[in-house]
Amino acid sequence: MGNETHPRHAAAVSPDLKAANLLRLRRIEGQVRGLHKMVEEDRYCPDIIAQVASVQEALRGVSRTLMRNHLTHCATSAIARGGEEAERMYGEILDVIYKHLR
Amino acid sequence: MGNETHPRHAAAVSPDLKAANLLRLRRIEGQVRGLHKMVEEDRYCPDIIAQVASVQEALRGVSRTLMRNHLTHCATSAIARGGEEAERMYGEILDVIYKHLR
Amino acid sequence: MGNETHPRHAAAVSPDLKAANLLRLRRIEGQVRGLHKMVEEDRYCPDIIAQVASVQEALRGVSRTLMRNHLTHCATSAIARGGEEAERMYGEILDVIYKHLR
């Protein structure tokens, strides 16, 4: 994990994917404020839970886009170099998939 | 699903659970802004994905709290009344579990 | 968790739900044998993974049916009795949902 003082950066980022994710995250921020309002107004719990699920689905879209960028722009060069570096990259990809994506 | 003009409300809400969820949602809003910044700065994709996963985990906590409130404050009275109303409540609970919670 | 020497039993079981689950489990056993054969024959990994996902979906159906039985036949009486027993039952239901169902 990169830390705040020395954060790691992507080898390359597709401008389209980046723009799509920034837009999505602005919308998600609005959805979270909407959730706050629903809780404040004592809305029916299953209705709020359905909205939480829709925010989670939107976040899943963000992850998927990041994963696509990672595979096409970062993983490729490591895999092409082969050997230990490719091995390490595969391990990291499997880790991301099984720890963080559901 | 309730609609915006006639939203449905909870039969009762525990003030503790409500306060906990409002606090959590403020934090989640901040986390989403943090994600926006990470994407803007082209941070390493697996690091952003890990942060997305942590927001999803926090949202899971919100759902769980809502589910607890729903069971203890709303479902109980319907279940105690029994018959069709209890049946409908069980169907709704199963629906919420299998459609919206992961 | 009940142990093998003193296993816990359901307060009541709907004969329909039980029959449906026994049938499902026989099919799932066959599907698992099919997976064994696919692995033995070196079938294309994404095709096997898709089959694994279909077994997991079938298991989800088993859990859902068990949950329905649990809510309608076991939880109801505990909830109707109220007080500590109802509290304990809600805690257990939330535990099952958040630990074991995805």
Place this chain on the structure above:
Amino acid sequence: MGNETHPRHAAAVSPDLKAANLLRLRRIEGQVRGLHKMVEEDRYCPDIIAQVASVQEALRGVSRTLMRNHLTHCATSAIARGGEEAERMYGEILDVIYKHLR
């Protein structure tokens, strides 16, 4: 998806990963028979659900191993060839991740 008359095969399979998966699948078959017995004996629903979850976890291990084999033995050559073939492979990997793995 390959069909039964012309099933697709893996480009290459690691003998270790294959042996590990065959062993796992035999155990899973036994676990499913154990679930059948638990349902037959009207065991306590949350106890059966916990066992279903443990079978699902074991199947997750099978998928993970298949994914590792796919990345290291099949995806690599496609990715190394680059161009459209690499694009198609990335699309397939993302599909597998987001449709079949949870």
